[in-house]
Amino acid sequence: MDGLSDINGIKYGFTTRLGGVSTGIYKSLNMGFYLGDDRENVLENYNRVGSAMDIDITRMSCPNQVHKSEVLVVTEEDAGDGITRELTHSEIDAQITNVKNLPLIVYTADCVPILFADPVSRVIGTSHAGWRGSVAGIAAKTVNKMKEVYGCLPENIIAIIGPSIGPDNYEVDETVIKEIYNSTFIDSSSDNIVTQNIGNKDQEVFIRSGSYVNNVRSIPKDYEGMLLTHPGALYSIYRTVSVKQRYMLNLWNLNELILVNAGLKVSNIYQTKLCTMKNHEMFFSHRYTNGKRGLNAGIISL
Structure with missing residues (x-):
């Protein structure tokens, strides 16, 4: 820390x-x-x-x-x-x-x-x-x-x-992912979702925070320019594992995203x-x- x-x-x-x-x-x-x-x-x-x-x-x-x-x-x-x-x-x-x-x-x-x-x-x-x-x-x-x-x-x-438990070890099913999208503490509208291909038909899924931040932890390289036109930060929330039809969830980033949406400074x-x-x-x-x-x-x- x-x-x-x-x-x-x-x-x-x-x-x-x-x-x-x-x-x-x-x-x-x-x-x-x-x-x-x-x-x-x-x-x-x-x-x-x-x-x-x-x-x-x-x-x-x-x-x-x-x-x-x-x-x-x-x-x-x-x-x-x-x-x-x-x-x-x-x-x-x-x-x-x-x-x-x-x-x-x-x-x-x-x-x-x-x-x-x-x-x-x-x-x-x-x-x-x-x-x-x-x-x-x-x-x-x-x-x-x-x-x-x-x-x-x-x-x-x-x-x-x-x-x-960290994002490389927390395997969950689709039920959990659906609950994330249904959470009232996360804005999961299409404008706030960004996906990035990571190979083998798998994707990394990012969700944008709903408030301005100036100290961002997780931004996919291909999307750095988007921060110039949108106030929120992108947080890596989960990765798909298509061969298992499972997902690797990042609880650390999920809670940081929720805290930023609640008004905390990223710093x-x-x-x-x-x-x-x-x-x-x-x-x-x-x-x-x-x-x-x-x-x-x-x-x-x-």
Whole structure:
């Protein structure tokens, strides 16, 4: 993540699967309480992460993620929820707060963890974005809730797209692609779709953002000139694999596109570009292990 280090004293980070005490399929820094791992081992893993990040894990708010798009406004009353007591909120895939020393956590094992920080308003957030949450606009809904509740300006919000399954390993079927085109958080009108042949009858498909950007990450070489006449940036969203009748989906770019459409500056969006499936020895990967695994975490705290 070139160019990103300190965010006005806000603490943040992503865990790997290394450095913990869990064993077996949870080896070793499993952050998931409800997968069958020994709870004392998981608590020790939390203590190690808390010590490394200098945060109080007993005040953490732990969500019950269900691949939907509900955003929880976390208050002082939620401190310790899911870690020092049973969960009190269900079906939560995003959290925001302005409470100091109340860490937020997001769990993943291939899905995209997104951390949010507004260093001006001193507001933080997390989102859990699998393909369902992504097309449901979980990232945009988190931004909108930060605006609505705390008066955050999107141009001040920083978003970090954490370790998750990458575009070379995330194979999906046509059902997922159709959901992308049906998403109200993406303008998939014909004027915003650009395709580029990449050989063997396959294509790379780009979708244009709906707002002006001046720092573009993904532009096909043949279409650089189009930016002179159109304000949006082109994002590579998926590649076709015609021999399998499948698609390779880029969740990183899909969520960045949605964030740009929500008003974030491209220069304030960071992709770690670490693939959990490719780097399965470093991160837990649901696909690589067929679901027999622990959980990685993204954590942020004021």
